[in-house]
Amino acid sequence: MEELRLKVESVFKLQEAPGCMDVLLQGSVGDDLIKIKFNAQDTVELDEDEEYDEEYEEEEQEQEQEQEDDEEDDELPGVRFTADISRDNKGLQFDCVASSNLTVERVRYLADFAKDAEDETLYFGPNFIDLELDVQDNFYQYLAKRKIDDELAQFITQFADLKEQREYLAFLEDAESFVKQ
Numbered sequence: 001m002e003e004l005r006l007k008v009e010s011v012f013k014l015q016e017a018p019g020c021m022d023v024l025l026q027g028s029v030g031d032d033l034i035k036i037k038f039n040a041q042d043t044v045e046l047d048e049d050e051e052y053d054e055e056y057e058e059e060e061q062e063q064e065q066e067q068e069d070d071e072e073d074d075e076l077p078g079v080r081f082t083a084d085i086s087r088d089n090k091g092l093q094f095d096c097v098a099s100s101n102l103t104v105e106r107v108r109y110l111a112d113f114a115k116d117a118e119d120e121t122l123y124f125g126p127n128f129i130d131l132e133l134d135v136q137d138n139f140y141q142y143l144a145k146r147k148i149d150d151e152l153a154q155f156i157t158q159f160a161d162l163k164e165q166r167e168y169l170a171f172l173e174d175a176e177s178f179v180k181q
Contacts, residue, residue, distance in 0.1 A: 002038050004155040011147045012036065016163065018170065023159065026135070029146045031087050035150070038081035038098070040160035040167075046078045046099055075100070079160045086113040093117060094143065095124070098153035100161075104128045107139060 008014070012025035012034070021115045025036035072128040085092050091113040095106040108125040128136060143149065 001155075001158045004151060007048070007151060008147075008155045014159075020169065021167065022161065022165065027147075031144060033063040033084075033086050033093075034146055034148070035084040036081055036152070036156075037084070038079055038156055038160065040079070042080045043077035044080060044097055046097075047073070076157045076161050077101075079156050081156055081160065083143065084113075084117060085146060086110075086117075089113050091117075094139075096148075096153075098156035100154060100157075101150045102140070102143070102148065102153040104136070104139060104143070 005117075008025065011029065012027035015024040015026065021040045023038050023040060025034075027034050071092070076099070078097040081096050081098055083094040083096055085094075089112060091110050093108050093110060094104050097103045097105060101155075105128055106124045107128060108128075110121065110122075116122055128139075
């Protein structure tokens with residue numbers, strides 16, 4: 001976890017507060033401003049049968065089958081996050097799931113980023129999986145150049161788990177203190 005944290009913090013500034021489950025990573029790559037937002041409790045159980053990139057998954061399954069068998073019980077749930085990439089008040093917004101790898105669920109273009117980034121009523125583009133594979137690959141390469149990749153996804157899941165554990169312990173201490181009064 002510490003090695004991943006150092007890599008992530010070389011690009012992004014981590015912002016979080018005790019008692020608040022929202023986490024923000026902010027940084028820039030070139031002229032692009034990047035914001036990664038997630039709630040440490042916004043988890044999703046991963047469907048092992050669902051494959052977003054079948055060719056990649058088949059190769060990975062062959063290489064890592066033994067590791068998966070050993071580590072299956074320890075796998076953390078996926079964590080939903082949003083990656084905002086803006087430049088000159090225009091940008092792309094990606095809805096993603098972090099797990100052992102990065103999965104993009106949706107992407108949308110915003111012509112007025114400051115005004116529209118939080119507007120969930122605007123068209124969010126097609127489901128990412130419905131895009132042509134070469135378009136998906138190009139988006140993944142675009143994200144990777146901005147350090148939004150599998151390592152970031154792994155950091156998000158591990159940090160969300162750590163934050164959940166810290167907040168749970170704080171809850172137990174606070175509840176115990178309240179009950180004893």
